[in-house]
Amino acid sequence: MSKVKVLLVDDEVEFATTLAERLNIRGFETTACFCTEDALALIHAKDIPDVVLLDLKMPRMDGMETLKEIKKYNPTIEVIMLTGHGAGVPLSAVGSEKHGAFDCVMKPADINELTSKINQAMVKRQNAINKGEGE
């Protein structure tokens, strides 16, 4: 079984690289991007991730805009929003739900909670693929 491909997008380099490393230890294939432009370029280059961990507040193009772009390009890619604001923020609170985000996780994220959500998102993506959406 191939590894779950995770794309981590956060302008905090230290946070992104460390979290990517931790996820890799847990068996994910994680790539860290430090700006949304790089992340979109990667996706457009057909390196399709299964799950994207996307920081909500980013310079130039923020997480919400990036989410819309990703979903427009491939709706089966599941996106988990990362936010530095609010404990247990519901998706509705950041307005990402209607744009198709899978969930929203508060930073600093608990690694077990995060891996659990990635796995859940992966299940959802797998189901969507099986139903023949996208790709």
Added chain:
Amino acid sequence: MIRKPGWMKRIFFDVEDYHKTMTSPERYNRFRRTLFLVMTATFLIPLILTTMLSYYAYRSQMLTNLRWNAESAKRTIEAFLTELQTVLAYTANEHTYEELVDQDKLNKLYHRLKSHYPGLVDLGIIDHEGIQRAYAGPFDLLGKDYSDRKCFKVVSSSKTFIGSVEMGYRKVPHFAIAVSFFNTDAGQNWVFRTSIDVTTLDKYIDKISTGALSDIFLVSRNGDAPLLQSSSLQYGPPLSPYPFELPDNRIGITITEDRGVWDYVVLKAVSYIEGTPWALVLLKHGYLYGKDWSFFKARLFFIVMISTILALLVILRITGLFVSRIREADEKRETMLAEVEHTSKLASIGRLAAGVAHEINNPLAIISAKTGLIMDLLELSEDFKYKAKISSEIHGTSDAVERCKVITHRLLGFARRMDVTLESININSLMREVLGFLDKEALYRGIHVDMNLGESLPIIESDRGQLQQIFLNLINNAIDAIDTDGRVTISTKLRDKNSIQVDVIDNGKGIPQEIISHIFEPFFTTKDSGAKRGTGLGLFITYGIIKKLGGQISVRSSVGVGTTFSVILPTKISLSGRAYDVESEGFVS
């Protein structure tokens, strides 16, 4: 700035002093006194002026009446005397001098006149030498010499004479009327004279006296000492001395105010009767026992007194009410200012704390990630000398980061933008739900929870999730305030038609008075030890949410007795009144 004069400052407190003395009871007492005096003066001055006007109008009316009475009485007496003079003149013209000096004829004439004028005492004919040549009457006066009497001297020159009342030869009080004629046969003057009994005058004056007058009598200036010419109720019988001077002005009616014999103030009208030595005097004891006057005066006094007493009572009541209303308004404003200040302070602290928390959260996320990675790597690595020690230390670091995370998450949770989602809520059901989260904790601690839920409470419009957070926090605090075996009571009731009240009451240790004003401030906690260590944000957040939902929270506490938190919630929330909406502050990330 316009400076008020000193006197005005003394009456009305200066605006500059207003804030300095805002809560001083002396300020309100001074204001009450000033207001009372101003209102009393405003009422009493017109009242006194009106009373004075009424008094003088009435007095003027009384003087007019007295003048009218005097005028009328004077004319009547003059008419009486003129009639007597006319009778004498007519009788003399009807007879010759020789006929009249005939004693028999004079006697007949006397008796005829006497039958018409009972007051007629006698008749006499005096020749040009002043000797009484004929006399008809009860006294023996024939041959009496009148040449040196005033009566004879005056009538010789002015043709008619009315004399003062005197005793004369008769030794009874009388006055004389005489008319002078010229005997063409003898070429000499003679005088036809009659005496009138003074009782006749008294009777006549009695007839013209009215109830409106206290006394009426005639006075004659006899040398320096005026003497009564008729009987007076006050001064006695005729020829008694009259104690006052008569006015020099002989024309018209002179009205003066004097003290009577009993020291009563009297109004006195004096009018000289033309062709006589007499002055008619009318007295009116109006001021004390004249019926009309005393009635008027008593009524006036009664009305003024009653009006004054009533007005003073009303003014006292109004000033009291007015000042207490002002005082209440001042106190309310002070309370509101304090509340606004407190709210503003909390909002500022909240925004600051949320900003700081947000800024800390990112490095905290890095620390958390790094410590997590170290722990991961330690687990993956083989044993080495300090592995256990490093693992222990890194777990300690991770725990500390976790505590920081709790704090920053709660702060951010407070500050984050959360749209209020309105729905219809049965507050009693919501309280039961909330208690469902905590009843096991209460049971474990041996705390009895009473639900005293009001009946027929209205369904309110509010945010369910946020209400749950409020009451979870308050009930949790109540349970924490009790060590074991305590009691927590939750009561709901209708406060008024627009709001309901929820009380969370515990019989725990209570909150000391010196810290009760700080409990809604962030990071203020009394749970400072053990596993229950607090963040100091629970009540701060609760306060913020209640304000956002348009409600109020208050606390009453007594050390050793317990604490009551009262939450007042509107039945309908006004979204414009939300206290914290941080979206515009840019804290969303």
